[in-house]
Amino acid sequence: MLIIKNLKAAINGKQILKGISLEVKAGEIHAIMGPNGSGKSTLAAVLAGREFAEVTEGTVTYMGRNLFEMAAEDRSKEGIFLGFQYPIEIPGVSMVNFMKTAVNEHRKHKGLEPLSASDFLKLMREKKEFVEIDSKLTNRSVNEGFSGGEKKKNEIFQMAMLEPKLAILDETDSGLDIDALRIVANGVNRLKRPDNAAIVITHYQRLLDYIVPDVVHVLYDGRIVKTAGKELALELEEKGYEWIKEHVEEK
Amino acid sequence: MNNLPERSERYYRLYQENIKRITENSAPFINSFRGAAIADFCKTGIPTRKNESYRYTNLDTFFNHDYKSYFIPEESDFVKAEQFRCDVSDLDAYGVVLLNGFYPTINGKLRELPGGIYIGSLNEAAKKFGDKIEKHYGKYVNGNSDGLVHLNTAIASDGVFVYVPKGAVLKRPVQVVNLVESETDMFSQHRNLIIVEDNADFTLIICDHTLSPVKFLTNAVTEVYVGENAHFDIMRVQNEHNNACKITHTFIHQERNSQVSSNNITLHGGLVRNSTYHYLGGEGAGSNSYGLFLADKWQHVDNYVNIEHAYPNCTSNQLFKGVLDDMATGAFNGRIYVHKDAQGTVAYQRNNNILLTDDAKMDTKPQLEIYADDVKCSHGATVGRLNDDALFYMQSRGINKREALLMLMFGFAHEVIRNIKVEALQERMDNLVMQRLKGELSRCASCMVRCDKMH
Numbered sequence: 001m002l003i004i005k006n007l008k009a010a011i012n013g014k015q016i017l018k019g020i021s022l023e024v025k026a027g028e029i030h031a032i033m034g035p036n037g038s039g040k041s042t043l044a045a046v047l048a049g050r051e052f053a054e055v056t057e058g059t060v061t062y063m064g065r066n067l068f069e070m071a072a073e074d075r076s077k078e079g080i081f082l083g084f085q086y087p088i089e090i091p092g093v094s095m096v097n098f099m100k101t102a103v104n105e106h107r108k109h110k111g112l113e114p115l116s117a118s119d120f121l122k123l124m125r126e127k128k129e130f131v132e133i134d135s136k137l138t139n140r141s142v143n144e145g146f147s148g149g150e151k152k153k154n155e156i157f158q159m160a161m162l163e164p165k166l167a168i169l170d171e172t173d174s175g176l177d178i179d180a181l182r183i184v185a186n187g188v189n190r191l192k193r194p195d196n197a198a199i200v201i202t203h204y205q206r207l208l209d210y211i212v213p214d215v216v217h218v219l220y221d222g223r224i225v226k227t228a229g230k231e232l233a234l235e236l237e238e239k240g241y242e243w244i245k246e247h248v249e250e251k
Numbered sequence: 252m253n254n255l256p257e258r259s260e261r262y263y264r265l266y267q268e269n270i271k272r273i274t275e276n277s278a279p280f281i282n283s284f285r286g287a288a289i290a291d292f293c294k295t296g297i298p299t300r301k302n303e304s305y306r307y308t309n310l311d312t313f314f315n316h317d318y319k320s321y322f323i324p325e326e327s328d329f330v331k332a333e334q335f336r337c338d339v340s341d342l343d344a345y346g347v348v349l350l351n352g353f354y355p356t357i358n359g360k361l362r363e364l365p366g367g368i369y370i371g372s373l374n375e376a377a378k379k380f381g382d383k384i385e386k387h388y389g390k391y392v393n394g395n396s397d398g399l400v401h402l403n404t405a406i407a408s409d410g411v412f413v414y415v416p417k418g419a420v421l422k423r424p425v426q427v428v429n430l431v432e433s434e435t436d437m438f439s440q441h442r443n444l445i446i447v448e449d450n451a452d453f454t455l456i457i458c459d460h461t462l463s464p465v466k467f468l469t470n471a472v473t474e475v476y477v478g479e480n481a482h483f484d485i486m487r488v489q490n491e492h493n494n495a496c497k498i499t500h501t502f503i504h505q506e507r508n509s510q511v512s513s514n515n516i517t518l519h520g521g522l523v524r525n526s527t528y529h530y531l532g533g534e535g536a537g538s539n540s541y542g543l544f545l546a547d548k549w550q551h552v553d554n555y556v557n558i559e560h561a562y563p564n565c566t567s568n569q570l571f572k573g574v575l576d577d578m579a580t581g582a583f584n585g586r587i588y589v590h591k592d593a594q595g596t597v598a599y600q601r602n603n604n605i606l607l608t609d610d611a612k613m614d615t616k617p618q619l620e621i622y623a624d625d626v627k628c629s630h631g632a633t634v635g636r637l638n639d640d641a642l643f644y645m646q647s648r649g650i651n652k653r654e655a656l657l658m659l660m661f662g663f664a665h666e667v668i669r670n671i672k673v674e675a676l677q678e679r680m681d682n683l684v685m686q687r688l689k690g691e692l693s694r695c696a697s698c699m700v701r702c703d704k705m706h
Contacts, residue, residue, distance in 0.1 A: 048647050076649035088644040092662025102648040
């Protein structure tokens with residue numbers, strides 16, 4: 001589904017990603033872990049099409065297509081979803097209008113008619129229950145005045161509405177209490193299907209108690225320095241990132 | 252009088268040439284202000300950028316022009332006004348059409364609405380409501396030093412008169428469609444007087460339109476009296492072409508516990524200047540002044556607001572927003588003046604602007620003069636770009652850039668629109684703003700009335 005080869009990217013001339021290679025297949029959940037400043041969020045941003053990072057080398061192929069030839073909105077319509085670490089508040093744009101526009105853009109892309117108002121509201125209701133999001137929130141402007149936890153739940157809600165093929169969740173667990181964490185993880189697990197995949201970016205192992213990854217990668221200083229099964233997360237939790245640093249320096 | 256600069260001199264000549272005809276057709280009480288007003292005008296002249304409150308607005312292009320006509324109507328002109336029809340809107344309102352600032356005679360010059368409310372021609376009202384006119388006319392502009400207000404008092408001769416007696420409540424708004432139409436470049440002035448007595452509740456909508464493609468200069472003064480415990484909403488929707496200059500001065504005098512909202516929405520216009528004055532002249536009075544403008548090409552929109560807290564425990568709130576595209580320029584100047592005795596004052600002001608290009612420009616200036624101790628006052632102004640993070644957030648959900656930009660601008664504008672209390676009107680304004688942002692707004696489409704549905 002997603003093949004990353006020797007990806008290098010810079011922000012304001014500073015090299016952040018220094019050659020990342022990774023393959024995600026349908027049905028898999030990959031976790032990317034790493035200390036702060038290792039390039040996790042930059043990787044997510046590059047995949048979603050945020051323009052502040054400049055790709056200097058390498059290729060990314062998504063469903064057989066060159067990802068860098070696709071605009072951010074087209075990546076979304078082709079099934080990539082980025083769950084933001086810091087969801088953006090958009091005053092004056094209602095959640096309903098925002099979601100309706102997004103869903104109908106996706107439908108148009110698939111050659112489907114826009115949803116009727118009542119079908120759309122029905123879909124909203126269904127998905128809201130799914131992430132246990134307060135109905136009042138969806139009557140407000142996008143993320144405006146939401147608490148940290150509500151913002152993260154809202155990301156999962158949007159994911160549920162758009163049903164992506166490849167979900168990239170950027171530190172969705174940060175700042176969540178255990179209940180919210182459970183709800184977010186539940187959302188991800190319930191959306192999992194054999195034909196879709198997820199990349200879960202996290203600093204802590206905690207989230208991986210709820211979302212069981214098939215593969216764990218450790219990102220350090222712009223490179224993937226270790227890849228293994230789910231047991232790697234536990235080892236990391238136990239030994240800390242210092243262990244990785246030593247591991248890298250030994251090499 | 253000879254020391255007036257040429258740009259002001261021509262308006263003095265206009266006075267001299269027309270004053271006989273104007274006086275013959277106007278009520279004596281209104282005429283009684285003209286002499287002093289023209290003398291004041293000769294002292295002040297047309298404002299220049301040296302006047303603090305016109306610092307960011309250059310009136311030269313429109314005032315240094317030889318207008319072929321100063322409009323004084325013939326009966327036949329009104330037939331044209333009656334034929335004006337808009338194809339948009341189904342706002343449920345009592346409608347009035349003004350042609351170049353004059354009230355048409357066709358339906359009689361004064362019309363009675365439920366509750367003993369009257370709307371009609373100011374000039375005509377001076378006959379029937381002499382006592383009301385004498386009590387209020389010229390009173391609320393008194394002391395103002397704007398040369399354009401003097402010029403209006405000196406030669407304006409008609410406009411809308413509204414009288415809402417004590418306790419009268421009108422559920423439907425009154426809508427004034429103010430058309431300007433001429434075959435040659437035209438200068439026109441009108442003068443409105445709105446009297447809303449104690450405990451009354453009234454909503455007025457004024458829509459400004461241009462009907463012909465010539466150069467227009469309009470200078471309008473509106474005086475408003477709002478009695479104790481009365482509620483009054485005034486909304487102005489401006490949609491004129493790029494060769495039109497619209498200058499409005501609105502003076503609102505508020506008595507004790509009265510609540511007033513003013514809202515200026517400028518969708519289109521070459522040069523627009525709106526001055527809004529709220530005088531909080533009794534304890535517990537509250538005022539909201541809102542404004543929204545959308546400007547592109549070479550358009551210039553200037554909002555000047557002056558809130559005067561003269562009594563204790565009054566509240567005021569200003570919210571003005573602008574979106575500027577191309578080379579458009581804008582200005583906001585918000586003055587809050589709190590008298591020494593006006594303890595317990597609460598006064599807020601906010602002005603936010605979005606520049607869509609590098610060439611667009613906005614000047615914003617708060618002006619707070621506070622002489623009381625117990626005052627809660629805040630002001631804030633921003634001039635910036637659309638939020639890139641928000642734009643990307645929307646794109647990352649599959650919304651294309653153009654649509655995302657529209658939604659962001661619309662969201663920005665909606666913060667002003669949502670304060671409109673009449674729901675149907677709020678919806679209509681949302682639609683008009685969306686059309687304007689999409690570049691689909693044609694001149695007539697902006698009209699909110701279905702004129703053919705006017706009652």
